[in-house]
Amino acid sequence: MFGIVRPCTHRLSQGLKAEWMAHLCGLCLALRGDHGQFARVVTNYDGLIISVLTDAQSGPAQARRRTAGPCPLRGMRTASVAKGEGARLAASVSLVLASAKIRDHVADGNGALRRRPVAAAARKVAAGWDRAGARTGATVGFDTAVLVDAVDRQLGIEELAGPGTPLTVITEPAETATAAAFAHTAVLAGRPGNAAPLAEAGRLFGRLAHLLDAVEDRAADATEGAWNPLAATGATPAQARRLCDDALHGIRLALREAEFADSTLVHVLLVHELRRSVDRAFGTAACSHQGHGAPGPYDGQGGNPYGNGYGQPSPYGQASPYGQPPRPGQAPAGGPYAQGGQNLNGLQNPYSGGPMGPGGPGGGHGGGSGGDGGGMPQFPHQPKKPRGFIAGCAVAIGLCCTCQLCCAEEYEGPWSRKKREGCCRDCDCCDCCDSCSCCDGCDCCDGCSCCDC
DSSP, rough: OOOOOOOOOOSSSSHHHHHHHHHHHHHHHHHHHHHGGGGGGGGOOHHHHHHHHHHHHHHHOOEEEEEEEEEGGSSSSSEEEEHHHHHHHHHHHHHHHHHHHHHHHHHHHHHGGSSSSHHHHHHHHHHHHHHHHHHHHHHHHHHHHHHHHHHHHHHHHHOOOOTTTHHHHHHHHHHHHHHHHHEEEEEHOOOGGGGGHHHHHHHHHHHHHHHHHHHHHHHHHHHTTTTOOHHHHHOOOOOOOHHHHHHHHHHHHHHHSOOOOOHHHHHIIIIIHHHHHHHHHHHHHOOOOOOOOOOOOSOOOOOOOOSSSSOOOOTTTTTTTTTTOOOOOOOOGGGGTTTTOOOOTTTTTTTTSSTSTTTTOOOOOOOOSSTTTTOOOOOOOOOOOOOOOHHHHHHHHHHHHHTHHHHOOEEEOOTTTTTEEEETTTTTTTTOOTTTTSSSSSOOOOOOOOOOO
């Protein structure tokens, strides 16, 4: 799962998460359906943006969905997944660009690809993916020759690059390839007027992808003696960051010029998550807000942030005056449930340690079934028998593959079978702003404001 846009599901509402997963699974299944099981290894987070862009321009997505069967990566659950030309275009682009990535690593002599037998096998796989991508691209009217040409030019440009060479010269092939792919989504969606702004957004996205890859790999490339754009040209990380920030701003402006039927997911991925990708690569933080659970730009209710006449602004953009209700055993931070406060009926907060709280009448810590403070009766609970080593390993693999170890509200320990919470359940990435205020003066949202827009 390679790619620079890797959203944490805690920042997506259930609706947006379902849509994102529909495109991800749709890309994976399109690769399998046209090119076999092995082709699924090129499924990537950036490729699905092609499918997202196509759907965002095409209107209601119900006609472009199908129900897929159980999959281990979805916890053996069925799901509604994207189908049609957008998913197939994403599959074609993913195959060709994965082929380019392999050839680039072979040329740089990264890792095991320094060995001739491994490099020869990798080149053979890359050539097969080029042909497969061309076949799929032809079915949706997309000529992958522009992608292959860009890949072929990349090596020559890198060989000629030296100190003082502008980074934009080195990123030009990637920019050309992604611009062509983004622009073709307008053709598939029947919106030819979107081709120019989406081509510009794709060009800048390609620049970002190349630069962020260079920044993230700089230390590893230096250790292995591999070619790196920053080291070859003598560019500093600060110079690369300025180019990235300019590209982020350009993408926002380009998307404002395009007309979408529903731009919510596009805005989340190409504005908010793309900025987070830049911050992650450069080791900076975009926002310190940690207002868990508050509605924000990712709640799926903000309408169309580009102001094209589609969608309406959300009336739910303000924090509730009643705060957040507590989870069992946890004292909340504010509202009538706050420490020592009273609820709406005038009763003492049971979490405040008052007359009805822990230690008061009927309190204790859960109470007993008789003489321990008059609490709720406790029924005997038979703990589950722990799993053996092999069975536990199998369950642990399943939990990892389905991301439950990270994101589940609650899951069963693979060996102990005790109830546990996902490690990112309350992570700092859930940082929508309660006050709906922006940190850096973004003007791209009409009624949709957030901390890093």
